[in-house]
Amino acid sequence: NxxxxxxxxxxxxxxxxxxSGSRGIGNKIAQHHIGVAQQVTRKRGTRLPDPDLAYLEEGTSEFTRYIKELRWAQHFALLNREEMMDRVITQFGHWVGGHVRERERINCHHNFTQQETHYGKSVWVSRKxxxxxxxxxxxxxxxxxxxxxxxxxxxxxxxxxxxxxxxxxxxxxxxxxxxxxxxxxxxxxxxxxxxxxxxxxxxxxxxxxxxxxxxxxxxxxxxxxxxxxxxxxxxxxx
Structure with missing residues (x-):
């Protein structure tokens, strides 16, 4: 879509x-870290009703590595949209046969995770x-x-x-x-x-x-x- x-x-x-988003690389990063979470969960001996509920604990090296790569993917997605929009504006200008004057640009994530404060607590919010x-x-x-x-x-x-x-x-x-x-x-x-x-x-x-x-x-x-x-x-x- x-x-x-x-x-x-x-x-x-x-x-x-x-x-658009981070394209295929975001999915690859997610699949890799889901696999890591499942391995860690098995080693912990944690029983879950479904393997896809596996999780990483904040403060661990696995969690830190995941957040680093997640942020990279989110930044890549933002820059990817910026580059695509620059190209669309250029082509639109060619199509209309004149200069395109940009008045405003909005670039927002729609599938992402970040640390925020809600109800007085620092939490990780995932927006899907x-x-x-x-x-x-x-x-x-x-x-x-x-x-x-x-x-x-x-x-x-x-x-x-x-x-x-x-x-x-x-x-x-x-x-x-x-x-x-x-x-x-x-x-x-x-x-x-x-x-x-x-x-x-x-x-x-x-x-x-x-x-x-x-x-x-x-x-x-x-x-x-x-x-x-x-x-x-x-x-x-x-």
Whole structure:
């Protein structure tokens, strides 16, 4: 579901929007340290209902090494998005035949872990499919390839550990979406938006995702909406 989009807000200002993370290297790092955690758990003699619940203890060399590589991956993801956005802006300028004046850039993580203080305690917060929403934090919340996306500002709700949704979230798994929807339905759902109409993207049909407007209403105590974006062009990799 990584993408590049050209969108417009309520004032017709153009936004270039992309979604990506640390790519394959982040997954490789995670898989390696999950394996290390499982080995350590076995050596400790800790009984767990599932091997995937294995964990590393703060203060150990294994934990320190994991956090170091985790931070590297998060920084790589941030720089990766910066580089991609620089290239998108350059190509967009070529396409429109003129200079592109950048007014604002927002770059936020959506799968990450960091140490924070909540309720008076120093804790490790893992946000999976979520963004940080401290007071004033700028954020981006995409819907789907055919629905609105939002530019937001965090409200710092302590109940959510100062977090908000990263996106709409799936209503159908990829497999279920491929079985449920057709290319014709995808084309209908994407009327008015330029995209590559191929069967490879059936699992990204807007109906496979939860209604983003409802998600944003539910998140009203987590973020303030600055802009609602409508897609003009969507590019996904297959």
């Amino acid at each position: 990584h993408f590049i989009e050209v969108s417009a807000d309520e004032t017709d200002a153009v936004w270039l929007f992309l979604h 499919g979520a963004i940080r929403a401290e007071p004033g934090d700028p954020g981006l919340i995409p819907g789907s390839m055919g629905t609105a996306s939002y530019v937001v500002e965090g409200l710092g709700n302590p109940v959510s550990l100062n977090s908000s949704p990263h996106g709409a979230g799936r209503e159908y798994s990829r497999t279920a979406a491929r079985k449920t929807f057709s290319l014709a339905e995808l084309k209908t759902a994407m009327l008015g938006i330029e995209f590559r109409a191929t069967e490879a993207f059936i699992d990204e049909i807007p109906a496979a995702y939860k209604p983003i407007d409802q998600v944003m209403r539910d998140a009203a105590d987590l973020v303030r909406v600055r802009h609602k974006l409508r897609q003009l062009i969507n590019v996904k990799g297959d």
